[in-house]
Amino acid sequence: MIEVKEITKRFGLKKVLKGVSFTANKGEITCLIGINGVGKTTVLNAIMNLTPIQSGEILIDGEKISKNSYEKITFIPDAITMLPQMTIGESMQFMKDFYKSWNQARAKELLDFFKLKEEEKISSLSKGNTAKVNLLLGLALDVDYLLMDEPFSGIDIFSREQIADVFTSHLVEDRGVIITTHEINDIEHLIDKVVLLDEGIVIKEFNAEEVRETEGRSVVDVMREVYKR
Amino acid sequence: MMNYVKLVNFELGRFMKIYLVLIGITVVSQIAGVMVSANSYLNIASEEMNVNSLSMDAFLQMYGVFSMNNVTRTLWFFGPIALCAVTLLIYVLFIWYRDWFGKNTFIYRLLMLPTERINIYLAKATAIFFMVLGLIACQLALIPIEGKVMQWMVPLDLRIDLTTLEVIHSFEYLGIMIPTTFSQFLVHYGIGLMAVLVMFTAVLFERCFRMKGIILGVVYAVISFFAFISPLLINEFVFPMFLYPGELFILECVAGFIVIACAIWTGHYLLNRKIRV
Numbered sequence: 281m282i283e284v285k286e287i288t289k290r291f292g293l294k295k296v297l298k299g300v301s302f303t304a305n306k307g308e309i310t311c312l313i314g315i316n317g318v319g320k321t322t323v324l325n326a327i328m329n330l331t332p333i334q335s336g337e338i339l340i341d342g343e344k345i346s347k348n349s350y351e352k353i354t355f356i357p358d359a360i361t362m363l364p365q366m367t368i369g370e371s372m373q374f375m376k377d378f379y380k381s382w383n384q385a386r387a388k389e390l391l392d393f394f395k396l397k398e399e400e401k402i403s404s405l406s407k408g409n410t411a412k413v414n415l416l417l418g419l420a421l422d423v424d425y426l427l428m429d430e431p432f433s434g435i436d437i438f439s440r441e442q443i444a445d446v447f448t449s450h451l452v453e454d455r456g457v458i459i460t461t462h463e464i465n466d467i468e469h470l471i472d473k474v475v476l477l478d479e480g481i482v483i484k485e486f487n488a489e490e491v492r493e494t495e496g497r498s499v500v501d502v503m504r505e506v507y508k509r
Numbered sequence: 510m511m512n513y514v515k516l517v518n519f520e521l522g523r524f525m526k527i528y529l530v531l532i533g534i535t536v537v538s539q540i541a542g543v544m545v546s547a548n549s550y551l552n553i554a555s556e557e558m559n560v561n562s563l564s565m566d567a568f569l570q571m572y573g574v575f576s577m578n579n580v581t582r583t584l585w586f587f588g589p590i591a592l593c594a595v596t597l598l599i600y601v602l603f604i605w606y607r608d609w610f611g612k613n614t615f616i617y618r619l620l621m622l623p624t625e626r627i628n629i630y631l632a633k634a635t636a637i638f639f640m641v642l643g644l645i646a647c648q649l650a651l652i653p654i655e656g657k658v659m660q661w662m663v664p665l666d667l668r669i670d671l672t673t674l675e676v677i678h679s680f681e682y683l684g685i686m687i688p689t690t691f692s693q694f695l696v697h698y699g700i701g702l703m704a705v706l707v708m709f710t711a712v713l714f715e716r717c718f719r720m721k722g723i724i725l726g727v728v729y730a731v732i733s734f735f736a737f738i739s740p741l742l743i744n745e746f747v748f749p750m751f752l753y754p755g756e757l758f759i760l761e762c763v764a765g766f767i768v769i770a771c772a773i774w775t776g777h778y779l780l781n782r783k784i785r786v
Contacts (some may be wrong), residue, residue: 298570312536323784325785328619328620328621329620329781330621330784330785330786331618331784331785331786332717332782332785347622347623347624347626348623350621350623354621357614359612359614359617361614361617361618361621362618363523364611364612377621378515378623378624462519466582489664
């Protein structure tokens with residue numbers, strides 16, 4: 281389980297996170313939602329120790345993040361994390377060289393799934409294909425937790441559908457996923473848990489399935505209600 | 510350890526194209542320098558002896574014999590050395606900043622590698638150090654080749670052949686780059702490595718604290734500089750001429766090691782606790 285406990289974060293004088301707490305379980309898809317600048321990406325960066333926090337604690341399966349944690353949790357940011365001059369194949373080789381959890385068979389499967397070619401250069405890829413490569417590099421790791429920052433941002437509808445298909449496949453099964461997105465409609469039916477952020481705090485945390493079944497409302501309905509207040 | 514080696518290899522690979530171009534420029538420019546210098550000398554010799562009917566002895570008295578000394582003082586020779594030095598100096602900064610800037614934020618990947626983050630720091634420093642040593646090795650290999658080219662072009666009566674060591678000694682900048690004793694190597698390359706590490710840590714201050722970090726980085730670099738020269742300052746101003754040269758050398762080495770250790774420790778701390786993407 282990923283436990284985020286009362287984390288605070290300041291950028292200069294601006295306090296972006298004012299005590300954010302939530303948990304994300306293995307086998308569940310947790311969606312962090314909030315308007316731009318609310319600190320969604322900062323939360324993901326903080327979980328991965330890519331930005332320091334002022335106070336609070338983040339635990340992954342009860343332990344603070346360390347070098348070994350990167351074999352069981354990975355982050356897929358909205359920009360590709362490989363060098364533009366590398367080919368997809370070289371990027372895969374880089375991951376294989378450094379990560380024990382790299383699963384080459386799954387990487388090949390994802391390559392076919394996304395219809396990508398190993399010899400293609402990262403710099404020559406379209407935005408949609410860049411997002412797919414990013415996803416491939418994260419999903420091909422045998423990790424327990426996946427963090428995804430805006431995986432649908434700025435890409436065409438067909439690529440979005442293809443990426444959304446990943447969430448229903450065995451590629452994500454049994455893993456804990458934390459995702460931030462604006463394109464909630466694409467994955468609304470897949471989300472298990474929703475964490476709504478506003479002005480640096482969690483304003484609502486709810487089980488999406490429960491809301492759908494007991495209240496007959498969608499995630500978007502709840503969002504509208506909360507953010508219109 | 511393996512990850513560190515892989516990172517060094519990766520960092521070297523990233524700079525390889527530019528590095529090979531630098532080596533190519535050095536080889537071409539310096540050999541061209543030998544040819545141009547030798548040709549110009551031979552033209553003067555031919556003119557003085559054939560047109561002005563100067564005897565060889567008189568010519569040699571007037572112009573001196575040709576040697577590698579005539580080449581090392583030309584822009585053809587030290588120009589590419591300066592170019593390599595400036596490129597590597599810029600690269601000390603660029604090696605970090607290129608991971609942050611641009612569309613592809615490679616720093617995410619580097620910081621998320623399942624290895625101690627200090628390995629990234631040490632791998633970058635090692636890569637720079639290897640590149641410097643590689644260029645020096647090329648220069649050392651080039652000097653005898655240039656000597657051979659000179660021998661092919663200039664007749665024995667008009668030239669004097671210098672050994673590699675004599676060429677190095679005859680040109681002070683080469684002497685700095687290619688030390689002839691181990692203690693010299695320790696001093697020259699130790700100071701170089703220390704400067705690179707201090708620069709790296711200063712860059713990390715900037716990357717961690719941005720605008721505030723520039724000031725912190727500059728202050729840190731100044732403190733490191735004074736810490737390093739503190740034995741010299743003490744011997745000059747606090748206890749004038751109190752220490753023997755040997756003692757001063759040992760104290761300088763200790764100060765150097767302390768500065769290097771502090772730079773690495775601070776870099777380690779910043780990468781683990783304060784870095785932001």
